[in-house]
Amino acid sequence: MSEAAEMTTKWLRQWITAHGGVAGTVHARQGDEMRLTAAVNIPPQVVEIVRVVPKGKGMAGLAFERNAPVSTCNLKTDTSGDVRPGAKAVNAGAAVAIPVHDAAGRIRGVVGIAYQGERPMDDGELALLTSEAEALPSA
Template identity: 80%
Template sequence: MNEAADRTGAWLRRWITAHGGVAGTVHARRGDDMVLAAAVNIPPPVVAVVGVVPKGKGMAGLAFERDAAVSTCNLKTDTTGDVRPGARAVDASAAVAIPVHDEAGEIRGVVGIAYQGERAMDDSELALLTREAEALPSA
């Protein structure tokens, strides 16, 4: 693992812990795809599936496409089509994927966090998560 990946993984662990999460990911933008840069408590089969996420596919890809947070109250029972089947293997319920921007306002990545219990996130919680996600170190 390189220094940037170590820094990204350490940041992700701190961010998840600070917000009571149980799992999370960081995807870095590579053209029209998102490439997994860090994962915490994500099962290996899911890591394999989300290694490269195309724009518009899954929660990270949708956050990239929409330039907006994408959330679910429960990964396992979501029927919106936003959650891909592989995400149901994560031992968590609620989750959110948040786009992160560079200085020019372009999306440079997507940060995801998952929670143990089912829950809805209000606007103030999403705003706080988004502000803090923008502090993601460059991958």
């Protein structure tokens, strides 16, 4: 693992813990795709599925496309179409994918966090998560 990947994984672990999460991912933008740079408590089969995420596909791809957080109250029972079948294999309930920006305001990545139980996320919680996700170290 590169030093940048180790730093990103360390940041992700701390961020997940600080917000009571159980799992998470970081994807870095490469053109019109997102490439996985860190994963915590994500099953290996899901890691393979989300290693490269096209714009508009899955929660990370939709957060990238919409330039807005994409959330679900329950990964396993979501019927919105935003949650892909692979994500349903993560042992978690609520989840959110948050776009992260560079100094010029362009999306540079997407950070995801999942929680043990089912629960809605209000605007205040999403705003806090978004603000703190923007502190993601640059790779």
